[in-house]
Amino acid sequence: xxxxxxxxxxxxxxxxxxxxxxxxxxxxxxxxxxxxxxxxxxxxxxxxxxxxxxxxxxxxxxxxxxxxxxxxxxxxxxxxxxxxxxxxxxxxxxxxxxxxxxxxxxxxxxxxxxxxxxxxxxxxxxxxxxxxxxxxxxxxxxxxxxxxxxxxxxxxxxxxxxxxxxxxxxxxxxxxxxxxxxxxxxxxxxxxxxxxxxxxxxxxxxxxxxxxxxxxxxxxxxxxxxxxxxxxxxxxxxxxxxxxxxxxxxxxxxxxxxx
Amino acid sequence: xxxxxxxxxxxxxxxxxxxxxxxxxxxxxxxxxxxxxxxxxxxxxxxxxxxxxxxxxxxxxxxxxxxxxxxxxxxxxxxxxxxxxxxxxxxxxxxxxxxxxxxxxxxxxxxxxxxxxxxxxxxxxxxxxxxxxxxxxxxxxxxxxxxxxxxxxxxxxxxxxxxxxxxxxxxxxxxxxxxxxxxxxxxxxxxxxxxxxxxxxxxxxxxxxxxxxxxxxxxxxxxxxxxxxxxxxxxxxxxxxxxxxxxxxxxxxxxxxxxxxxxxxxxxxxxxxxxxxxxxxxx
Numbered sequence: 374x375x376x377x378x379x380x381x382x383x384x385x386x387x388x389x390x391x392x393x394x395x396x397x398x399x400x401x402x403x404x405x406x407x408x409x410x411x412x413x414x415x416x417x418x419x420x421x422x423x424x425x426x427x428x429x430x431x432x433x434x435x436x437x438x439x440x441x442x443x444x445x446x447x448x449x450x451x452x453x454x455x456x457x458x459x460x461x462x463x464x465x466x467x468x469x470x471x472x473x474x475x476x477x478x479x480x481x482x483x484x485x486x487x488x489x490x491x492x493x494x495x496x497x498x499x500x501x502x503x504x505x506x507x508x509x510x511x512x513x514x515x516x517x518x519x520x521x522x523x524x525x526x527x528x529x530x531x532x533x534x535x536x537x538x539x540x541x542x543x544x545x546x547x548x549x550x551x552x553x554x555x556x557x558x559x560x561x562x563x564x565x566x567x568x569x570x571x572x573x574x575x576x577x578x579x580x581x582x583x584x585x586x587x588x589x590x591x592x593x594x595x596x597x598x599x600x601x602x603x604x605x606x607x608x609x610x611x612x613x614x615x616x617x618x619x620x621x622x623x624x625x626x627x628x629x630x631x632x
Numbered sequence: 633x634x635x636x637x638x639x640x641x642x643x644x645x646x647x648x649x650x651x652x653x654x655x656x657x658x659x660x661x662x663x664x665x666x667x668x669x670x671x672x673x674x675x676x677x678x679x680x681x682x683x684x685x686x687x688x689x690x691x692x693x694x695x696x697x698x699x700x701x702x703x704x705x706x707x708x709x710x711x712x713x714x715x716x717x718x719x720x721x722x723x724x725x726x727x728x729x730x731x732x733x734x735x736x737x738x739x740x741x742x743x744x745x746x747x748x749x750x751x752x753x754x755x756x757x758x759x760x761x762x763x764x765x766x767x768x769x770x771x772x773x774x775x776x777x778x779x780x781x782x783x784x785x786x787x788x789x790x791x792x793x794x795x796x797x798x799x800x801x802x803x804x805x806x807x808x809x810x811x812x813x814x815x816x817x818x819x820x821x822x823x824x825x826x827x828x829x830x831x832x833x834x835x836x837x838x839x840x841x842x843x844x845x846x847x848x849x850x851x852x853x854x855x856x857x858x859x860x861x862x863x864x865x866x867x868x869x870x871x872x873x874x875x876x877x878x879x880x881x882x883x884x885x886x887x888x889x890x891x892x893x894x895x896x897x898x899x900x901x902x903x904x905x906x907x908x909x910x911x912x913x914x915x
């Protein structure tokens with residue numbers, strides 16, 4: 374019952390100011406965001422708009438200077454398994470093979486060997502890496518590494534998956550395949566996803582809701598509910614309509630900033 | 633039909649020949665290249681020393697005979713015959729003993745210096761000032777502190793192996809990618825658990841490099857260490873033979889140290905390759 378009313382993630386008037394060499398830099402100001410369980414949210418904006426800062430605060434890697442970060446109404450005080458992070462640079466443990474990377478979380482949380490094994494097998498299947506279970510990260514392609522990173526977070530019972538430009542370093546073909554797979558996994562598992570990207574098309578393809586941010590200082594400008602039916606056709610006129618609209622949104626900031 | 637048959641015969645006949653060349657030549661080539669240079673050195677050594685009674689350096693064949701005499705006797709039958717195993721054993725035990733002690737001290741110390749700022753601030757400056765002091769400069773002091781004998785040798789070997797292990801351990805535990813701490817934390821591994829599950833495995837390649845360098849230094853230092861008046865050991869026999877102008881024994885000792893040091897390094901490499909199969913630069 375509570376789940377229906379309390380948002381899984383809530384940011385209330387959140388601000389973040391870094392101090393660097395005596396100068397203070399305002400990375401984020403007055404951000405409000407409320408995420409319902411099961412939602413797929415994309416944060417989009419030019420570099421320096423605070424989208425990664427927002428994500429890292431949701432993860433608990435950084436504390437807010439102002440405002441509240443809440444999960445199920447409880448303040449987020451640090452990183453934890455309920456909020457799994459998928460990094461652009463993967464962050465896999467190079468000394469562990471695929472199986473042990475995915476099993477890292479369950480093992481840390483005191484699961485038995487048998488339980489861990491079962492969980493790992495399930496998620497290796499889910500991301501299609503059965504043949505690579507005993508391979509070390511340096512032998513994998515970028516796409517496969519990112520599959521391991523996703524499986525690792527899912528195997529740890531994450532309720533929210535935070536993704537920081539996860540497909541940004543991949544080639545176009547691999548990126549499209551992983552986008553498809555991510556939507557597939559998301560729709561089957563009822564996960565909540567907070568996804569940072571700077572690619573408009575990616576945001577429209579993935580998100581229930583696109584949050585547009587702008588820099589100087591970083592802030593949230595607008596939110597758009599994407600009502601396109603899934604699976605989405607990136608060549609459809611409706612998709613193009615969204616692309617044009619969001620594109621002009623983002624570019625108006627550039628123009629404003631330049632002027 | 634007949635032409636066809638003869639064709640296939642030809643091919644089958646020539647097939648083993650080409651496969652012999654393609655399978656063995658690539659393996660033989662590096663071996664031949666590796667042997668060429670020492671063979672040339674040996675030839676130069678031989679022709680510049682053989683048949684010259686006044687030469688202070690004995691020809692290779694004399695050294696070979698001496699090596700045999702040291703190992704199994706039956707040629708000179710003097711005080712040095714059949715003593716090689718005793719000297720070798722003494723040196724090996726000092727090298728590995730000193731190395732093991734260095735490992736026991738340098739590993740935990742390096743991890744503490746690397747991870748605990750307070751300990752780094754207290755201990756590191758002193759260690760950094762002592763580091764450039766060559767091991768040989770410690771020799772007189774070692775003889776005063778530990779007396780003439782094997783304990784001084786042991787100490788010097790310890791010192792020689794200590795710094796490479798320490799420095800590389802500190803480097804290893806300090807240069808863990810920050811991203812990996814974040815990854816561990818969001819997966820539920822935090823605090824001191826991160827030391828064993830992140831810091832230690834991430835530092836292993838660097839620690840391993842330190843161990844390999846340390847063991848190499850231990851073999852270098854052993855000769856100096858055994859000049860401190862010990863009776864047995866490869867360093868001792870080299871120094872003693874030098875005073876007696878038995879240069880063939882000196883060279884024999886050098887050859888044995890070179891060989892054993894090489895084999896010992898190969899052993900460490902073998903262990904490393906198994907332990908660090910995950911690392912692109914080791915596996």
